Amino acid sequence: MVPPTGERSLTKAISARALRKVYPGTPPVEALGGVDIDIADNEFFTLLGPSGCGKTTILRLIAGFEHPTSGSLDMFGQSLLDLPPYKRQINTVFQSYALFPHMSVAENIGFGLEMLGKPKSEIKSTVAEMMDLVQMSHLADRQTSQISGGQQQRVALARALAPKPRVLLLDEPLSALDFKLRKNMQLELKRLQTETGITFIFVTHDQEEALTMSDRIAVMSDGAIRQIGSPRDIYDHPADRFVADFIGDTNFLPADVIATEGERVSLRLGSGKTITAPARHAGGGRVTLAVRPEHARLEAEDSGLLPGVLSDAVYFGTDTHFHIALDDGTAFVLRQQNSPDTETRFAKGERVSVSFPGEVAQVLRD
Numbered sequence: 001m002v003p004p005t006g007e008r009s010l011t012k013a014i015s016a017r018a019l020r021k022v023y024p025g026t027p028p029v030e031a032l033g034g035v036d037i038d039i040a041d042n043e044f045f046t047l048l049g050p051s052g053c054g055k056t057t058i059l060r061l062i063a064g065f066e067h068p069t070s071g072s073l074d075m076f077g078q079s080l081l082d083l084p085p086y087k088r089q090i091n092t093v094f095q096s097y098a099l100f101p102h103m104s105v106a107e108n109i110g111f112g113l114e115m116l117g118k119p120k121s122e123i124k125s126t127v128a129e130m131m132d133l134v135q136m137s138h139l140a141d142r143q144t145s146q147i148s149g150g151q152q153q154r155v156a157l158a159r160a161l162a163p164k165p166r167v168l169l170l171d172e173p174l175s176a177l178d179f180k181l182r183k184n185m186q187l188e189l190k191r192l193q194t195e196t197g198i199t200f201i202f203v204t205h206d207q208e209e210a211l212t213m214s215d216r217i218a219v220m221s222d223g224a225i226r227q228i229g230s231p232r233d234i235y236d237h238p239a240d241r242f243v244a245d246f247i248g249d250t251n252f253l254p255a256d257v258i259a260t261e262g263e264r265v266s267l268r269l270g271s272g273k274t275i276t277a278p279a280r281h282a283g284g285g286r287v288t289l290a291v292r293p294e295h296a297r298l299e300a301e302d303s304g305l306l307p308g309v310l311s312d313a314v315y316f317g318t319d320t321h322f323h324i325a326l327d328d329g330t331a332f333v334l335r336q337q338n339s340p341d342t343e344t345r346f347a348k349g350e351r352v353s354v355s356f357p358g359e360v361a362q363v364l365r366d
């Protein structure tokens, strides 16, 4: 049976400690430099980062296609390291769906179960259940060479889910789909994860995909994890400059700490004006402030925090992006939502200023 849906349990599906992988070669490549991760049972967990940061290596270690150089890797409390891939109760969905083109949808979905030697009646009922789950029952007898890319993706998912793995690994499974289909499949994947209760570990370099689907995200760079948290946590409270830059758009402003009081700091901005902001990282001196474009306001020259010149205003339908060349030499982008009664108060070339509440400014360590 498919595991029951419901509250995510705190059982650890996957737990890695000091997980390190060096690929041999001249010179050897350290793909993972000692990573700690805990992924909860029934969690939609995403590994997010730029190309080459080590995401796929983590999946390959979990699947058993590669062996770690050092460190531990457990699944539901038991070490995976001496278990061959076929004994791991883990399945993988690849970017290339790797379907058999001359087999029907139903035959493709049942293939893994046949290989496992399951009885015919069980295969039949599981295949029917899986086709229903991915809404492909109406195309059961169609060859997979004669269905669309999005439909092939559904079949690949159904085939991977059919043996009821405890953990499903998904390596950029949506990247071959066009924009609209990808959006639909994002919702679909989240639904499948919730309905089956299977732990999904999803790899992507697309931050929007990660934000919309995941319970938690691990942001990676250079074989290390920079931050693990909920999408909101990572967007609103990036741990460092890399995360703030990689997730969404951010303005970076230089500032000097002039006083620290408990968890708040007073900062002097490039314009000489001061603000108070929450400080999650101790330390004084020069810091970087990160301010999201949608958290700032455009104001008249004298009333805001940072004066400058409005260099461009780009209309995007739902919102307008204002580009401001600040007097201290920093470029700032500010985003304002449009509504039928929004009127642009400022013209290009006009002197303006930028304001934001201290609460929304993130004080970053570099």
Ligand SMILES: Nc1ncnc2c1ncn2[C@@H]1O[C@H](COP(=O)(O)OP(=O)(O)OP(=O)(O)O)[C@@H](O)[C@H]1O
Pocket (backbone or CB within 6 Å): 023, 024, 025, 029, 030, 031, 049, 050, 051, 052, 053, 054, 055, 056, 057, 058, 205
């Ligand atoms: N078999 C291999 N032999 C040698 N180096 C490898 C091997 N596989 C991966 N690497 C290197 O290890 C590093 C991490 O690769 P990995 O495939 O895990 O990254 P990734 O984050 O999944 O990247 P992408 O998004 O491009 O798939 C890269 O520098 C890559 O070149």
